[in-house]
Amino acid sequence: FLEDVKGQAKGELQASESRYQAQRRVTQLLQTELLHLYSRLEMEGHACPTTASA
Amino acid sequence: FLEDVKGQAKGELQASESRYQAQRRVTQLLQTELLHLYSRLEMEGHACPTTASA
Amino acid sequence: AYYEKVGFRGVEEKKSLEILLKENPLDVEKLSTFSQRFPLPSMYRIHVWKVLLGILPPHSDSHSLVGGYRREQYQDVLEALEVMRFVHMATPQTQVYLRMFQLESQVLPRRSDTTPPDEEDEDFLSIARAMEEIVEDSVDCYWLIKCFVNQFNNKFGDSIPHLPKSLEHYLSVEEPRLLNHLKNTGALAMLPYSLWFRRCFAGCLPESSLQRVWDKVISGSCKILVFVAVEILLSYKIVVMGTSRPEGVVNILCNMPQENTDAIVTKAIDLWHKYCGTPMHSV
Numbered sequence: 001f002l003e004d005v006k007g008q009a010k011g012e013l014q015a016s017e018s019r020y021q022a023q024r025r026v027t028q029l030l031q032t033e034l035l036h037l038y039s040r041l042e043m044e045g046h047a048c049p050t051t052a053s054a
Numbered sequence: 055f056l057e058d059v060k061g062q063a064k065g066e067l068q069a070s071e072s073r074y075q076a077q078r079r080v081t082q083l084l085q086t087e088l089l090h091l092y093s094r095l096e097m098e099g100h101a102c103p104t105t106a107s108a
Numbered sequence: 109a110y111y112e113k114v115g116f117r118g119v120e121e122k123k124s125l126e127i128l129l130k131e132n133p134l135d136v137e138k139l140s141t142f143s144q145r146f147p148l149p150s151m152y153r154i155h156v157w158k159v160l161l162g163i164l165p166p167h168s169d170s171h172s173l174v175g176g177y178r179r180e181q182y183q184d185v186l187e188a189l190e191v192m193r194f195v196h197m198a199t200p201q202t203q204v205y206l207r208m209f210q211l212e213s214q215v216l217p218r219r220s221d222t223t224p225p226d227e228e229d230e231d232f233l234s235i236a237r238a239m240e241e242i243v244e245d246s247v248d249c250y251w252l253i254k255c256f257v258n259q260f261n262n263k264f265g266d267s268i269p270h271l272p273k274s275l276e277h278y279l280s281v282e283e284p285r286l287l288n289h290l291k292n293t294g295a296l297a298m299l300p301y302s303l304w305f306r307r308c309f310a311g312c313l314p315e316s317s318l319q320r321v322w323d324k325v326i327s328g329s330c331k332i333l334v335f336v337a338v339e340i341l342l343s344y345k346i347v348v349m350g351t352s353r354p355e356g357v358v359n360i361l362c363n364m365p366q367e368n369t370d371a372i373v374t375k376a377i378d379l380w381h382k383y384c385g386t387p388m389h390s391v
Contacts, residue, residue, distance in 0.1 A: 020070065044095075058133065068165075076185055
């Protein structure tokens with residue numbers, strides 16, 4: 001029975017872990033996209049100074 | 055003793071869940087920021103057609 | 109002889125704490141009682157605080173696993189703030205902690221929002237600056253600030269508004285003349301209550317004295333804050349009695365000299381034990 005409880009606990013922890021990992025991958029993807037957009041915005045900012053200063 | 059095992063598992067699971075929740079908050083924030091940037095890019099795209107067509 | 113007695117007591121206390129810390133799982137209640145009664149030896153302070161604040165679970169076997177989770181959570185939140193340019197290389201560390209705390213509590217303001225930090229943020233920053241002096245490791249430091257602030261607000265949020273009344277009460281027992289002077293000059297209403305009761309003396313007492321007060325707060329008492337305030341007033345009695353302008357009184361109390369604060373805290377703890385009793389069970 002004890003083994004049973006331990007096994008269940010382990011399963012729950014693993015599930016939590018894998019949810020975390022999935023969420024983490026999403027984060028990384030979003031962060032990459034964000035960095036990409038920032039640099040695009042900056043470039044456009046330089047390429048289009050009239051708009052920026054207007 | 056059984057309570058002991060359960061208690062330990064609970065402590066670990068709570069810490070793991072807290073890490074997951076933090077990651078979720080991060081994801082939400084990144085999503086909001088991305089949406090904001092997309093709309094900004096779209097607006098700037100319209101405001102600066104010469105750059106876009108060049 | 110006095111030194112010997114104190115030294116001996118210190119050794120005994122340290123031994124009994126070491127026995128408590130060897131238990132597995134840790135008995136959090138006993139650890140609370142211990143830190144209510146005795147000062148924590150500095151080599152164990154941070155570890156005990158982490159257990160009392162739930163940063164580490166009672167089971168010592170889980171400490172390395174959970175410690176790893178805590179570290180990752182810290183890094184995840186920090187990384188996101190860096191990517192989003194909420195913080196950069198030059199951001200003061202306490203400001204970084206504030207942003208991390210706000211992100212986790214879902215109250216992070218927009219980056220373009222340039223409103224200055226509100227009173228609550230300033231309280232957080234004061235506590236963070238003090239904790240930074242006490243704790244070296246930045247992961248530990250962030251977690252301790254976060255859990256200290258959260259626990260303080262959750263546990264004592266409802267009691268804090270009543271502490272000034274409580275201060276008035278104990279002052280009326282200990283030194284009615286001083287209380288009358290404070291009342292008559294209008295200084296009573298202007299005392300630095302938020303520095304005392306919201307920042308828990310962060311920025312008021314030097315860290316070496318402060319951490320002995322925080323031992324009591326973290327192990328479950330906010331009443332101790334009242335007695336520290338009483339002892340501060342008592343130790344500046346003569347200057348305060350000689351000042352009739354309330355602003356003058358506030359100025360003295362907000363810019364206390366950083367000496368003798370250890371004695372003030374020791375007296376405050378004695379007074380607190382006198383009025384509220386010494387927690388007796390076990391240890």
